[in-house]
Amino acid sequence: MTLRTLMLKAHPATLVLASFLMAISIGTLLLKLPYSSKAGNISWVDALFTATSAVCVTGLVVVDTSGHFTIFGQCVILALIQIGGLGVMTISVVLFRWIGRSVSFRHRMVMQDLFAHTPREDIFGLVKSIVLFTAGTELIGAVFLTIHWSRELPFWQAVYPAVFHSISAFCNAGFSLFSDSMVRYSDNVLLNTTICLLIVAGGIGFPVLYDVQSWFARRRGKKVRLSIQTKTVLITTFALIISGALMFAFLERQSLGHVQTLSHRILTPVFQSITCRTAGFNTVDISSLKDATLAMMIFLMFFGASPGSCGGGVKTTTLALLIASTVSRVRRKRRVNMFKKSIPPETVTRSVSLILVSMGIISVVLFLILAGDSANGHEVAGQQRTFLAYLFETISAFGTVGLSMGVTPELNTWGKSLIILMMIIGRVGVLTFAYIIAGAGTTNGVEYSEENLMVG
Numbered sequence: 001m002t003l004r005t006l007m008l009k010a011h012p013a014t015l016v017l018a019s020f021l022m023a024i025s026i027g028t029l030l031l032k033l034p035y036s037s038k039a040g041n042i043s044w045v046d047a048l049f050t051a052t053s054a055v056c057v058t059g060l061v062v063v064d065t066s067g068h069f070t071i072f073g074q075c076v077i078l079a080l081i082q083i084g085g086l087g088v089m090t091i092s093v094v095l096f097r098w099i100g101r102s103v104s105f106r107h108r109m110v111m112q113d114l115f116a117h118t119p120r121e122d123i124f125g126l127v128k129s130i131v132l133f134t135a136g137t138e139l140i141g142a143v144f145l146t147i148h149w150s151r152e153l154p155f156w157q158a159v160y161p162a163v164f165h166s167i168s169a170f171c172n173a174g175f176s177l178f179s180d181s182m183v184r185y186s187d188n189v190l191l192n193t194t195i196c197l198l199i200v201a202g203g204i205g206f207p208v209l210y211d212v213q214s215w216f217a218r219r220r221g222k223k224v225r226l227s228i229q230t231k232t233v234l235i236t237t238f239a240l241i242i243s244g245a246l247m248f249a250f251l252e253r254q255s256l257g258h259v260q261t262l263s264h265r266i267l268t269p270v271f272q273s274i275t276c277r278t279a280g281f282n283t284v285d286i287s288s289l290k291d292a293t294l295a296m297m298i299f300l301m302f303f304g305a306s307p308g309s310c311g312g313g314v315k316t317t318t319l320a321l322l323i324a325s326t327v328s329r330v331r332r333k334r335r336v337n338m339f340k341k342s343i344p345p346e347t348v349t350r351s352v353s354l355i356l357v358s359m360g361i362i363s364v365v366l367f368l369i370l371a372g373d374s375a376n377g378h379e380v381a382g383q384q385r386t387f388l389a390y391l392f393e394t395i396s397a398f399g400t401v402g403l404s405m406g407v408t409p410e411l412n413t414w415g416k417s418l419i420i421l422m423m424i425i426g427r428v429g430v431l432t433f434a435y436i437i438a439g440a441g442t443t444n445g446v447e448y449s450e451e452n453l454m455v456g
Contacts, residue, residue, distance in 0.1 A: 017428050020055055020084070024424075027051030027080045036073035045413050052420045054080035056427035057310055059174025059280030059402020060393075062409050062416065066177040077175060078164055084427070085171025085202065085310040086134060129213070130206045134170065137201050141166035144194040169198035172310040174280015174402030182271075186283035187264040192271050199279040200237070205306035208233045228339050229317065233306045236316040237277075244273030244300050251293045252284075276300035278311030280402020287389075287405045294392055294405070301399040302358075312426035313399030314358050321351045357430055358398070365418050366394045372414040397422035 031047040034040045042050075046062050053060050054077045065074060145162035152158070161177050168175045178184065185191045201209070211230040248269040249256060256265050268283055275281045276297050286294075303319040305311020321336070325348050328336045336343045369390055389405040396403050397419045411419065 016087075017424075019087075020424065020428055023055045023080065023083050024048070024051050027055060027076060030076045031069075031073060033072075035070060036076060037069055039068070042068070045416050049416050049420055050077065051080060052423050053402070054173065054175065055084035056312065056400050056423040057081055057084045057171045057173040057278070058312075058397060058400040058423045058427070059168075059176075060397060060404055060408050060419065060423070061175070062411070064179050065175055067179065074164070074177070078167055081171050081173040081175060082167055085167075085173065086131065129210055133206075133209060133213075137198065138163075138166045138170050141170060141194055141198045144190060148188065148191045148194070165195070166198060169195045169279065169281065170202040170310070172199060172202045172278045172280070172305065172400070174275075176281060180285075181280075181282045183283055183285065186268055186271075187261060189263055189267065192267045192283070195281060196271060196274045199274050199277060199281075200241075202310040203277045203279070203305040204237055205233055205309040207308040208306060228341050229307070231339055232317050232320045236320045237306065240277070240300060240303070240316065241270070241273050244276060244296065245269040247296050248272050248293060251290055251296065255284075255288075272297070273300065275403065276304065276401060278304040278309075278313060278399055278401050280396075282403060286392075286403055291388060294388060297403070298392060298395050301395050301401045301403065304399040304401060311400055312423075312429070313401075314355060314430075318351045318354055321348060322355060325352065354430055361422075361425065361430070362394055362398055365398075365422055366391055369394065369411075369415045369418050372412065372418075393419065394422060398426040400426045 028044070028048045028051040030036060031042060031051055032044065036042070042063070049060075049062050052058075063069075065077065069077065142159070142162045145166055146155070146158050149158035149161055153161075164175075164177055167173075174181075176182065182191070182195065208230045211227055215226055215230075246269070249265070252269070256268060271281075271283050277300070289297075302314055303316060304313045306316045320338070321343065324338050324343070325336045328334075335345075336348050370387070373390075389407050392403070392405050393407055395401075400423060408419070
């Protein structure tokens with residue numbers, strides 16, 4: 001059986017996973033090359049970890065990006081970030097169209113599943129808009145970041161870090177050329193604002209951006225409504241950013257009280273709230289934050305990006321649907337309604353199942369990391385080896401966030417392998433793995449007589 005035959009018969013979910021695994025494999029081989037690292041060598045597990053973190057746009061690192069990798073290695077990482085952010089299938093569709101080759105029905109189904117909440121006839125127009133918007137936004141971000149770094153470096157030397165961080169921010173990757181991420185620029189208004197806007201633009205979801213752009217283009221002369229998907233994402237995103245910033249400012253008010261400038265006091269909470277949306281940059285030392293702040297950030301990381309975006313993990317729409325479903329059940333209503341529309345029961349059930357399965361996966365992986373760490377005698381008392389630090393790391397990997405309390409480089413091979421698995425699951429999606437394992441079809445199963453069960 002040829003590769004083409006396998007691709008034609010494969011389910012779209014299988015194609016998505018296979019495309020990411022292929023990109024990770026190629027990236028690992030490229031990072032393993034002698035001229036990718038300054039020392040001329042990197043272990044296989046570290047190369048695999050870095051490639052996975054880049055393709056899954058996570059940002060967790062086991063070696064310092066600028067200190068360990070050469071310019072070639074950094075460009076490989078940047079290419080993997082761009083591929084992972086847009087999606088391998090998206091880039092393949094664009095290339096096929098560019099060289100004049102036809103795109104198979106399976107590929108079109110993949111694009112439909114990734115970037116459209118309802119069936120669209122103009123799926124190719126959507127993909128084209130995604131690529132153009134990505135390129136335009138990253139270019140604008142690079143211009144503003146070049147202005148910032150040109151104050152410290154000669155102009156042409158400022159272009160490279162500007163382009164690198166613009167792509168990394170828009171793709172919600174969190175890779176930085178600085179060992180302390182953005183801590184040294186925590187009070188810089190231009191850099192903080194640019195990075196934050198890039199993160200939001202990349203994490204809000206391409207379907208929402210396309211819908212908003214179409215709404216602005218068509219609203220003249222006739223009444224045009226935004227979809228429920230767009231309204232839900234915009235409201236939930238705004239609510240999470242504002243509430244996260246206010247909570248951070250309140251919980252860390254003592255440390256922020258030492259900051260003299262008002263802009264710094266505002267920028268730090270807002271930046272950290274936004275970066276929890278699968279971005280991974282930080283302007284404060286994460287390990288120095290209070291436990292309550294870390295717990296709040298864990299919640300934000302778990303419900304990070306939106307569907308069809310560069311981010312992973314459980315999506316904002318799932319959180320909104322869970323809240324709406326809970327309110328409906330408390331008010332003893334059969335149907336879940338949002339914006340004067342009823343949500344299909346199957347969608348509600350799927351969202352609840354997704355959250356439960358995600359929590360189960362996180363719990364199992366966290367236990368395995370802790371068990372492996374204890375079995376190897378690496379468990380050490382102290383801040384860096386606490387249960388909270390490992391939980392933070394695991395959810396950061398699952399949400400493809402990249403924030404870390406500093407335990408990533410200390411993980412053994414077993415721990416790194418589990419984090420690699422979490423990054424892949426978080427980026428590809430729990431539902432994708434469910435389709436691959438259980439199949440996409442649904443069956444009624446065996447139906448027996450009913451008997452009540454007490455719950456509470």
